[in-house]
Structure formats: C-alpha cells, structure tokens
Amino acid sequence: MKIVIVLCLLPLLALSSCALSEDLSPPPDGKTVKIAVVKPADVDILPMDVIYRSEKCRDKIFTxxxxxxxxxxxxxxxxxxxxxxxxxxxxxxxxxxxxxxCGWTLSNIRFQFKFSDMTKFGADIKKNISNDIVFVFDKNAPPRGDGHYENILSDIVIKQDYYPLIRNDRMIDHAKILRLINKDMLTYKVSDSKSILFEPNVHSDKVVNVLGPEKFGEDSITTYPDGTQTTNAKGPDPLNFEKLKLIK
Structure with missing residues (x-):
C-alpha cells in the first residue's frame, strides 16, 4: 500500500490539501481493468503511471x-x-x-516502451527515446495529448506498427538519437472495459535514418530501409508509414 506524505506549511505556501495524506484503499471486491501487453523480444515495457483523482480532497493552486x-x-x-x-x-x-x-477514482493510466538495447542499432547512439500509450477514465486532462481521444467502449485488442528511427543531429545534440515511432499519438477514452490488450508490432529491421543539417537552411535527408530518400530544408519530412509497411 502506498502512503503519500504531505507537509502542511504556511497557509500561503501550502498548495496541497493535508487530506492528500489519506491512503488508497480499493475495496477487495471492486471492479478492475486488466492492462496487458504482448511484449516484443527487443522492447522493454516500463511500469505504468496510474493516477487517481478525488473531488473531495482537492489541491489548492495559484492562478x-x-x-x-x-x-x-x-x-x-x-x-x-x-x-x-x-x-x-x-x-x-x-x-x-x-x-x-478521499474517495479516489481512477483517472488515467500511461506507460512507456522502448528498445531494450540501443547499441543494437549502432555503438554511437547516445539517446534511446521511448513511445507511450495513455488510457483516460474520467473527464480530467491526461498527462499528455491534445484532447482528442479514440473511444473504447468494451474489451479490446489494440494493434499498432512501430519502427526504429535514428536521427543524426549535427547542430544541437551532435549525437545519434534512437526513437521508437508509429503513425499516431495513442490516447484512448475508456468506458466499460474489463480488459485491454496492447499488441505492438515492432519492425526492428526497418530502420529509418534522418541526417540532420550542419547549418540552418540546409536539407535534412530521410533515408528509408529500401534506400530511397527525401529531403527537406525545413526539417525531416513526415514519415510515409504506408511506404514503410510495403517495404520487404
């Protein structure tokens, strides 16, 4: 059981109610939702961030x-x-x-996933950036997103394609950065679901390389797994995911 300790300071400095020290205490026979992931062999599934909210124990904030x-x-x-x-x-x-x-109720669940071993894609890669998925259960804003959700009204299996993208940043980070990418930002509004299964289809062999410019105004060059390239002076072109699917 998790205990959150909140110290009550001077009235004008205390932005959190002392009631937030109350524990979660889910009823033993209460409803649950099962979150499951089909784990790809070369991908780490990171722990879930689970947020509960309470209208009874409210946070004080400055406008x-x-x-x-x-x-x-x-x-x-x-x-x-x-x-x-x-x-x-x-x-x-x-x-x-x-x-x-406090009468806590489930608000949202977010978890991230990333490649287990970034050196598999090159010994000189310096960063390994994860992707994520968010499930929203109430009216409160989730950790990220633009307010547009896909509705889930029952048990569901979510299947999505993912690809490795390596960006060689030659202006700011001066490093190669690995990112696990897909077409959409996945945010779902959940109602009446007892089980959600997420099945990421990770195409680790279809690597997309982006060579960044060395100076402002120069082209970024995107190279697809089949060797075809696109260039853009304003930054990397949006990826053609339909093209990626067709590449053998």
Whole structure:
C-alpha cells in the first residue's frame, strides 16, 4: 500500500490539501481493468503511471493572477507489469475505485516502451527515446495529448506498427538519437472495459535514418530501409508509414 506524505506549511505556501495524506484503499471486491501487453523480444515495457483523482480532497493552486483556486486532487502510483506464465504477455489489474476517505477514482493510466538495447542499432547512439500509450477514465486532462481521444467502449485488442528511427543531429545534440515511432499519438477514452490488450508490432529491421543539417537552411535527408530518400530544408519530412509497411 502506498502512503503519500504531505507537509502542511504556511497557509500561503501550502498548495496541497493535508487530506492528500489519506491512503488508497480499493475495496477487495471492486471492479478492475486488466492492462496487458504482448511484449516484443527487443522492447522493454516500463511500469505504468496510474493516477487517481478525488473531488473531495482537492489541491489548492495559484492562478496566473496570483489568486488561489482548487482542482481535483491526485494520487500517483507506479505499477509494474508482471509476466504471465506460458506466453510473452505482461499484465496487471488496476482498481477503478481507489477508495479511502478521499474517495479516489481512477483517472488515467500511461506507460512507456522502448528498445531494450540501443547499441543494437549502432555503438554511437547516445539517446534511446521511448513511445507511450495513455488510457483516460474520467473527464480530467491526461498527462499528455491534445484532447482528442479514440473511444473504447468494451474489451479490446489494440494493434499498432512501430519502427526504429535514428536521427543524426549535427547542430544541437551532435549525437545519434534512437526513437521508437508509429503513425499516431495513442490516447484512448475508456468506458466499460474489463480488459485491454496492447499488441505492438515492432519492425526492428526497418530502420529509418534522418541526417540532420550542419547549418540552418540546409536539407535534412530521410533515408528509408529500401534506400530511397527525401529531403527537406525545413526539417525531416513526415514519415510515409504506408511506404514503410510495403517495404520487404
């Protein structure tokens, strides 16, 4: 059980209600949602960030004018995925009702995933950037996104294609950066789902290389796995994911 400790300081400095020290206490017979992932062999599935919110125990915040207002309080848990026996699925069950004196309810779940070994794509790669997926269960804003969700109204299997992109930044980072990419930013609004299975199809052999310019105004060059290239002086071209799918 996770305990969040909040210290009450001077009234004008305390932005969090002391009620937020209340524990989560999900009812033993409460509803849950199972989040499961078919784990690719060369990808790490990172723990879930699970946020519960409470209208009863609200956070005090400053507005841009310096006034004090409030918003639904939140309680963050980090929940690991557990491997299932006999398959390559990792999963965990998340309580919809967080319980406790604050009446916590599940707000959103976010987890990230990235390549296990970036050196597989080159010894000179310096960064390994993850991708992510977000599930929203209430009206509160999720950790990221533009407010546009795809609705999930029942149990579902989500299948998405992913590709490795290596960007050689020659102006700012002066480094090669590996990124796990797909076509869409995945944000889902969930209703009445007991089980969600995410199945990323990672095409590790279809590497896209982007050579950044050395000076402002020069072209970025994008090279696809089949050797074809595109150039753009304004930055990397948006990737042609339909083209990637057709490359053997």
């Amino acid at each position: 841009s004018t310096g006034a004090i207002t409030s918003r639904a309080g939140y309680h963050l848990l980090t929940v690991p995925f557990n491997p299932e026996k006999g398959n390559n699925i990792v999963s965990n069950n998340i309580a919809l009702d967080g319980g406790g004196k």
